Amino acid sequence: MKSVRVAAAVIVDGSGRILATERSSGEFRHRWEFPGGKIEDGESGEDAVVREIEEELGCHVAVEKRLATVEYDYPSFHLSMECFVCRIVSGIPSLLEHEASVWLFPDALDTLDWLPADTLVVSSLKEFLGA
Numbered sequence: 001m002k003s004v005r006v007a008a009a010v011i012v013d014g015s016g017r018i019l020a021t022e023r024s025s026g027e028f029r030h031r032w033e034f035p036g037g038k039i040e041d042g043e044s045g046e047d048a049v050v051r052e053i054e055e056e057l058g059c060h061v062a063v064e065k066r067l068a069t070v071e072y073d074y075p076s077f078h079l080s081m082e083c084f085v086c087r088i089v090s091g092i093p094s095l096l097e098h099e100a101s102v103w104l105f106p107d108a109l110d111t112l113d114w115l116p117a118d119t120l121v122v123s124s125l126k127e128f129l130g131a
Helices: 045-057 106-111 116-129
Strands: 002-011 018-023 036-038 060-073 077-090 098-104
Touching: 002 018, 002 045, 002 060, 002 116, 018 106, 036 045, 045 060, 045 077, 060 116, 077 116, 098 106, 106 116
Parallel strands: 002 077
Antiparallel strands: 002 036, 018 098, 060 077
16 A cells, blocks of 8 residues: 655644644545645655645744654555644745635534544644643
């Protein structure tokens, strides 16, 4: 089975809200995820998540903490997703690749139709936040 390594940003704002993004294309269109993307050869997860957020949302984030690494088997590939708690240090998120975005407080995270691997991130995030 093909294996894919990605980095995802759990972006938290000053009021404790978390950014979720809706996929705009592909098999999982209209499902929600934490933004991010593939880790390039020789690139750290931290560097990948900063680069991917600049490419996808047009803003710059700082990594504050490694939250979790999620392993998930989709039907056609194995996903290894490194997840980082981040904060925006410059710019305003713009939808360059996503259909929509929403800022949610932790108690509202379960209201979205998350991608399967991202549901595991939500669980880790709630545990981390004590929610």
